[in-house]
Amino acid sequence: MARIRAISIDLDDTLWPIRPTIARAEAALLDWLGQHAPATAAALADGQALRALGRQVLALRPGLQADLSGLRREAIRLALTQAGESPALAEPAFDRFLAERQRVVLFGDAHDALAFLSARYPVVALSNGNADVQRIGIGHYFRASISASVCGVAKPDARIFHAAAQALRLPPQALLHVGDDATMDALGAIDAGMQAVWLNAAGHPWPHDRPPQATVGSLTALCRLLA
Incomplete structure (x- = not known):
């Protein structure tokens, strides 16, 4: 790797597992709807129903492609409308979902890795999702946090x-991006002129022609690589 002056790092499935996080948040949403909009809760009892509504919303409003919060909020609004309940409930319902979505369980080595990285480099969070590093309680590790919804475009x-x-006033080649997704994170970073480390805990084969600068199996291994 060339000289690294800063780190950007993905959040979901890089610092914590996303599936159980979303499952808890969707359960909290259904519980809230059960109390305030029971017909909508019944319609969304099938876990795929809200995703199907999200696809309907996206077909009508493709501009929400990079805004997962906006997309989910509008899917909830559509569910309420179709169930004959007040669409105004979409805002507090989504707030309940989002609050639970911030209750992540970090991988065991995440805090130590972030402490190691942030002591040596400016670190930027770079995510397509709607996690809030401040609400999660890890904001002190980051100089900036860039989300797709704010940026208007998503990785890759x-x-x-x-x-x-730009947030660090550095050229792209001075940054090393770390993430779990071979395409969205590693190849996207390479195409953007950055260096990349693929966090490949499952040991999958690299699926593209151009490899990243390095592949590691854990955040701990990343720190060893940069020590």
Whole structure:
């Protein structure tokens, strides 16, 4: 790897597992709807129903592609409308979902890794999701946090990677991006002119022609690589 002056790092499935996080948040949403909009809760009891509504919303409003919060909020609003209940409940319902979504359980080595990285480099969070590093309680490790919803584009679009570099006033090639997704994170960073480390805990084969600068199996291994 060339000289690294900063780190950008993905959040979901890099610092914590996302599936159980979303499952808890969706359970909290259904519980809230059961108390305030029971017909909507019944319609969404099938876990795939809200995703199907999300696809309907996206077909009508493709601009929400990079805004997962906006997309989910509008899917909830559509569910309320179809069930004959007040669409105004979409806001507090989504707030309940989002609050639970911030209650992540970090991987066991995440705090130590973030402490190691942030002591040596400026670190930027770079995510397509709607996690809030401040609400989660890890904001002190980061100089900036870039989300797709604020940036207007999602990984692997080069512009979101360039936004991370711009936040630190550095050229893209000075940043090393770390993430679990081979395409969205590693290849996206490479295409944006950055260096990349693929966090490949499952040991999958690299699926693209151009490899990242390094592949590691854990955040601890990443720290050893950069020590």
